[in-house]
Amino acid sequence: MMPVTVRSETEADYEAIWQVNELAFGRTAEAKLVTRLREQGAVAISLVAEQDDTIVGHILFSPVQIENPRYRGTAVALGPLAVTPPRQKQGIGSALVKTGLHHCISQGFHTVVVLGHPTYYPRFGFQPAHQLGLHCEYNVPPEIFMALSLSPNPQTKISGLVRYHPAFQAT
Ligand SMILES: CC(C)(COP(=O)(O)OP(=O)(O)OC[C@H]1O[C@@H](n2cnc3c(N)ncnc32)[C@H](O)[C@@H]1OP(=O)(O)O)[C@@H](O)C(=O)NCCC(=O)NCCS
Numbered sequence: 001m002m003p004v005t006v007r008s009e010t011e012a013d014y015e016a017i018w019q020v021n022e023l024a025f026g027r028t029a030e031a032k033l034v035t036r037l038r039e040q041g042a043v044a045i046s047l048v049a050e051q052d053d054t055i056v057g058h059i060l061f062s063p064v065q066i067e068n069p070r071y072r073g074t075a076v077a078l079g080p081l082a083v084t085p086p087r088q089k090q091g092i093g094s095a096l097v098k099t100g101l102h103h104c105i106s107q108g109f110h111t112v113v114v115l116g117h118p119t120y121y122p123r124f125g126f127q128p129a130h131q132l133g134l135h136c137e138y139n140v141p142p143e144i145f146m147a148l149s150l151s152p153n154p155q156t157k158i159s160g161l162v163r164y165h166p167a168f169q170a171t
Helices: 011-025 029-039 092-106
Strands: 005-007 045-051 054-063 065-067 075-084 112-113 134-136 143-151 160-163
Touching: 011 029, 011 045, 011 054, 011 075, 029 054, 029 075, 045 092, 054 065, 075 092, 075 134, 112 134, 134 143
Parallel strands: 075 112, 134 160
Antiparallel strands: 005 045, 045 054, 054 075, 065 160, 112 143
């Protein structure tokens, strides 16, 4: 098996990223969301996993707002995360999350939230977001909204209602 490389996306990857998202989710909603986030300048981090010169996975982080007067814009949402079906369960999703979190740290983001599978994200340190005082603007089961604090500084732990970028609301 060829090694997997995780790197930032380039314009040349856009088509392959669309396809990975469409194949992984079995629909185009997430692929369209990625395009909207790019068009609206709301991509904080976008990484691809490449194996054998082929894009096999993708992860994106976009800025969120936290409704709290102390909030200074240091939180991002993880998602979508996609690995092409034939390459799933080989650690590629984990490599994307771990590298993505390193990018979050080096870019100074203090908090990452995710709407996702409650059995998948805790392995990276995520916990139910309500335990950090964070709540989702969407009406979702509480266990699927998770958060990870990346800073040891308690000053950065801001509680409040988390609002995703408006690009998430378009259909
Ligand atoms: C979720 C996804 C990104 C994981 O990528 P991956 O490369 O298969 O993940 P890894 O190989 O790093 O990890 C595999 C683990 O993820 C778990 N996993 C995969 N899909 C899962 C799901 N839908 N729900 C819960 N756990 C899942 C596997 O059971 C496995 O667990 P184990 O290590 O305890 O055996 C990939 O399965 C995917 O693209 N799924 C379709 C799109 C999607 O659901 N995206 C995530 C939205 S939150």
